[in-house]
Amino acid sequence: MTPGELVRRAGIDRGEAETLLGHVLKVDRAWLFAHADEWVCEAAALKFQHLVEARRKGEPLAYLLRYRDFWTLRLSVNQHVMIPRRETEHLVEWAIECIDAGATRILDLGTGSGAIALACKAERPATEVWGIDSSKDALACAEANGRSLGLDVRWVVSNWFGALPTAEWDLLISNPPYIAANDVHLTQGDLRAEPSSALVGGATGLEAIERITEEAPPFLTMGGWLLFEHGYDQSLTVQAALRARGFANIATRSDWSGLARLTGGQWWN
Ligand SMILES: C[S@@+](CC[C@H](N)C(=O)[O-])C[C@H]1O[C@@H](n2cnc3c(N)ncnc32)[C@H](O)[C@@H]1O
Numbered sequence: 001m002t003p004g005e006l007v008r009r010a011g012i013d014r015g016e017a018e019t020l021l022g023h024v025l026k027v028d029r030a031w032l033f034a035h036a037d038e039w040v041c042e043a044a045a046l047k048f049q050h051l052v053e054a055r056r057k058g059e060p061l062a063y064l065l066r067y068r069d070f071w072t073l074r075l076s077v078n079q080h081v082m083i084p085r086r087e088t089e090h091l092v093e094w095a096i097e098c099i100d101a102g103a104t105r106i107l108d109l110g111t112g113s114g115a116i117a118l119a120c121k122a123e124r125p126a127t128e129v130w131g132i133d134s135s136k137d138a139l140a141c142a143e144a145n146g147r148s149l150g151l152d153v154r155w156v157v158s159n160w161f162g163a164l165p166t167a168e169w170d171l172l173i174s175n176p177p178y179i180a181a182n183d184v185h186l187t188q189g190d191l192r193a194e195p196s197s198a199l200v201g202g203a204t205g206l207e208a209i210e211r212i213t214e215e216a217p218p219f220l221t222m223g224g225w226l227l228f229e230h231g232y233d234q235s236l237t238v239q240a241a242l243r244a245r246g247f248a249n250i251a252t253r254s255d256w257s258g259l260a261r262l263t264g265g266q267w268w269n
């Protein structure tokens with residue numbers, strides 16, 4: 001079959017089919033258009049059809065391609081890590097503001113593929129960046145990403161602050177699991193294939209955020225920031241938790257669609 005026929009007959013989103021075929025043939029979209037009527041060898045056609053079948057069954061595109069672009073980086077991903085999302089780039093933007101205002105030691109809690117930690121390090125190489133995760137497999141992915149991108153981040157397997165040395169950070173940043181265990185979204189789209197330990201924040205969805213907020217202060221310098229990504233309907237609860245723990249300058253920011261998705265506060269006590 002030709003590239004044109006393969007894409008037409010795939011029965012999945014056309015753009016995704018083109019991406020998968022380009023991946024198999026190691027060519028870009030422009031090449032597929034220019035060579036739409038040429039013959040694709042049987043081995044490549046078969047490989048493409050296997051990928052299409054997996055996609056049809058709900059395997060996320062990023063897991064099939066084995067990468068996802070985040071910020072300026074191409075990150076390897078696998079089934080042990082949550083696929084980095086565009087919204088999380090807002091958290092990186094906020095982190096960079098904090099770095100430019102003086103933060104030099106940064107800790108990414110629940111680093112997954114290493115997305116936030118690596119983006120901060122890539123953008124501001126003079127900072128000291130740590131990334132922790134309770135999943136050894138996730139951390140192996142983050143570590144491999146750091147190595148292949150040549151970014152020097154310190155990786156630690158840790159249950160939140162549990163395995164961290166007594167030290168102080170100027171910026172704690174986290175996109176923790178924040179979906180409630182019974183949330184219907186967990187049965188939809190890519191969420192079905194991603195590790196539930198990366199998604200589910202207990203019965204209310206807020207357990208990880210509450211725990212990090214409670215335990216964070218001894219790990220922060222005076223004036224240090226704690227920044228979270230959270231669900232679209234959680235900003236008021238996260239603000240209240242930060243206020244109750246003694247954080248000041250509490251602020252919430254919205255994502256590109258105008259949803260309140262990031263909340264942070266500063267430690268002055
Ligand atoms: C929502 S994912 C975020 C991954 C990555 N930071 C990102 O933005 O793409 C949450 C991450 O928190 C990690 N995690 C869950 N519970 C944890 C815990 N108790 N201690 C440390 N990390 C935890 C998960 O393994 C997962 O990698």
